[in-house]
Amino acid sequence: MTTAVREVSVFGDAIAYFDEAAALVNLDPGMRAILTHPSRQIIFAIPFQRDSGQIEVYTGYRVQYNFARGPAKGGIRFHPGVTLDEVTALAFWMTWKCAAIDLPFGGAKGGVTCDPATLSQSELERITRRYAAELVEVVGPDKDVPAPDVGTTPQTMAWFMDTYSMHMRCSVPGVVTGKPIEIGGSRGRVEATGRGVSLCALDEMERLNMAPSRTRVIVQGFGNVGGIAARMFADAGCTVVGISDVTGAYYNAAGIDIPAAIAYAQEHQSLDGYRGGDKIANAALLEADCDVLVPAALEKVLTVENAGRVKARLIVEGANGPTTPEADHIFKQAGVVVIPDIIANAGGVTVSYFEWVQDRQGYFWKESEVNERLKELLLTNFHIVRDLAHARNVTLRTAAYMVAIERVVKSMTIRGVYA
Numbered sequence: 001m002t003t004a005v006r007e008v009s010v011f012g013d014a015i016a017y018f019d020e021a022a023a024l025v026n027l028d029p030g031m032r033a034i035l036t037h038p039s040r041q042i043i044f045a046i047p048f049q050r051d052s053g054q055i056e057v058y059t060g061y062r063v064q065y066n067f068a069r070g071p072a073k074g075g076i077r078f079h080p081g082v083t084l085d086e087v088t089a090l091a092f093w094m095t096w097k098c099a100a101i102d103l104p105f106g107g108a109k110g111g112v113t114c115d116p117a118t119l120s121q122s123e124l125e126r127i128t129r130r131y132a133a134e135l136v137e138v139v140g141p142d143k144d145v146p147a148p149d150v151g152t153t154p155q156t157m158a159w160f161m162d163t164y165s166m167h168m169r170c171s172v173p174g175v176v177t178g179k180p181i182e183i184g185g186s187r188g189r190v191e192a193t194g195r196g197v198s199l200c201a202l203d204e205m206e207r208l209n210m211a212p213s214r215t216r217v218i219v220q221g222f223g224n225v226g227g228i229a230a231r232m233f234a235d236a237g238c239t240v241v242g243i244s245d246v247t248g249a250y251y252n253a254a255g256i257d258i259p260a261a262i263a264y265a266q267e268h269q270s271l272d273g274y275r276g277g278d279k280i281a282n283a284a285l286l287e288a289d290c291d292v293l294v295p296a297a298l299e300k301v302l303t304v305e306n307a308g309r310v311k312a313r314l315i316v317e318g319a320n321g322p323t324t325p326e327a328d329h330i331f332k333q334a335g336v337v338v339i340p341d342i343i344a345n346a347g348g349v350t351v352s353y354f355e356w357v358q359d360r361q362g363y364f365w366k367e368s369e370v371n372e373r374l375k376e377l378l379l380t381n382f383h384i385v386r387d388l389a390h391a392r393n394v395t396l397r398t399a400a401y402m403v404a405i406e407r408v409v410k411s412m413t414i415r416g417v418y419a
């Protein structure tokens, strides 16, 4: 018998999670209608010149999902799979993520359908500057504040900030976060998402009586989020038994030397050829023996196809949307705890918030201060979500959406934004 694989949009899946929580907070149908429609979707052409002189045209997107709690906030993705559907889902998630951590932001996301691996630095700069110029009227520290995501870096943010500042005729560091420290970035921002993943995981492990010294962790994706999370798990005394990137997966039951793997990936631009573990198929890594699984690459990797074979007791979603609703249901039935993306990977946007505050103050904090405030804000809100999950006997994901929906609805009601 073959299992039918349901083909739905990423945004469709995202709404499925939302609806479950919306029913539990008795969301008014009118409010549901507002909250399941993005405020603004922008699609535009990005013509640019290749280094060879050839002209090409890429497509750029920015979706500003909701502004009820403050300026829209969300990353910019450069990836061949970027579509309006994906960007809309990511903007939707940002709305709930910012609310779940109680940040004064709405939700947004943007992207360009392109493959950064095939583009030179100067080509990437031209694409980024054109992308920023197209959005000048709708972004800004009080309107919409982009940040890095898959395929974009602090350098991308520097080009974006510079282009926006040229148009404004003054320096506006608060237009983007995730910038290099020299031009208004925050200390601790680069590590923040991976740090948040490990903070949430270690907190939940303590509740589940999982001592770090006896805990084996697998991390899928070895970029900003996965690489840093792996390092922090290792620093906390866990054994990281598996890692992967787009070139392949590596498993070592005795533990992977994470600093050596990070150095290898930095030197070779990927894990390709890494010898510190047995090379296995990327898909097999998700089902390999471990206690904690951290999907930190792309969405929809834990599906109805593989969820039943996942060995982990705790899944911590470093990536956005790595678990389909069907897989989530299987995990729930099996008693596998899932810390959802909108909490687990919220460390990045939390320190982005700190960066925005520091840019506006023109006063910059020590790294220890950033890290302490991150821990406090993230874990305070994680505990609110966990207490609700236990009180209402729902998953952490449903509870996180319930908390977030109630906060957004409260802001909308007070503002009367639907009037």
Ligand code: NAD
Pocket: 148, 149, 150, 151, 152, 193, 220, 221, 222, 223, 224, 225, 226, 244, 245, 246, 247, 282, 296, 297, 298, 299, 318, 319, 320, 345, 346, 348, 349
């Ligand atoms: P990144 O580009 O730095 O790294 C992505 C990693 O995933 C790379 O190592 C890549 O090789 C790997 N990868 C891609 N396809 C893969 C596959 N099929 N199998 C295994 N590995 C694969 O991106 P990132 O910033 O680390 O983001 C990763 C995820 O985390 C995304 O879902 C992103 O939306 C989410 N996220 C990032 C941040 C942030 O601050 N960077 C914040 C919140 C959420």
